[in-house]
Amino acid sequence: MVIIDVIVTLFLAAGIFFMFTGVIGLLRLPDFYTRLHATGKCDTLGEVLIITGLLIYHAAHYAHEAPLVPVKLIFLIVFIFLANPTATHAIMKAAYMTGVKPWKLGEERR
């Protein structure tokens, strides 16, 4: 059982690393569009890795009590994979339509 806990911890740590990178990107990158690059991508993989860790933990320790919970977690992963790029795309389109100017190399950061 220890080895499963180690694997779960690795998944959670990797997920937290990517979420953390997303936050740093949000703070460091220069404008609206590039910030969306950081949040839109890192969030997807970070959340999915964390949910995968929870899934393995649950399947190893509580499978006989609530066998359907891993299935629900898999539905969550599928939903995140569909919804996250779509939401990023919608925010991007809204900014482009209202005329937010994209940052070019050499300009001052906003």
Place this chain on the structure above:
Amino acid sequence: MKGKEGKGFGILVTFCAMFLFWLLLSGIFDAFHVIAGVICSAIVAFISHDLLVKGKGEKMLTKSFRFFIYIWWELWQIVLANFDVAYRVLHPKMPIDPRIIEFDTSLRSDFALVTLANSITLTPGTITILVDPEKGKFWVHAIAKKPADALLVDKTMQRKVADVYMER
């Protein structure tokens, strides 16, 4: 005649999918919950079957199978995308050079366009801004020159999506 058969098939597929979804989410298998599930799935299938299964179901199996293979390649691209963003963000000099690019594709169907748009957003350094479904034209924001060239010059992703939906 054939259109009617297609409709019945669509309702049946939607009903099965909805009922399976109900069973998995509820997890209670007594008579009341199962019958309530049958009624609800039937209502949903009757009203909105055309959202899930379009009338023309030609080569549906082949497309689903190719799409299934495509997903694994896409998952690997997502991992690469995250390392790419992490590298650009954590690098002290931030090697970014953002630009907006436009390109045309041969894709026309809704599913193919959505797949390509979401794939572009999930792969390294590019996010879809706008799609023109009639001309198959894409506006994409790229964070540097290299990911922009991957879409403009190599066109690996366009070819893969076109293969999946057989729209060359």
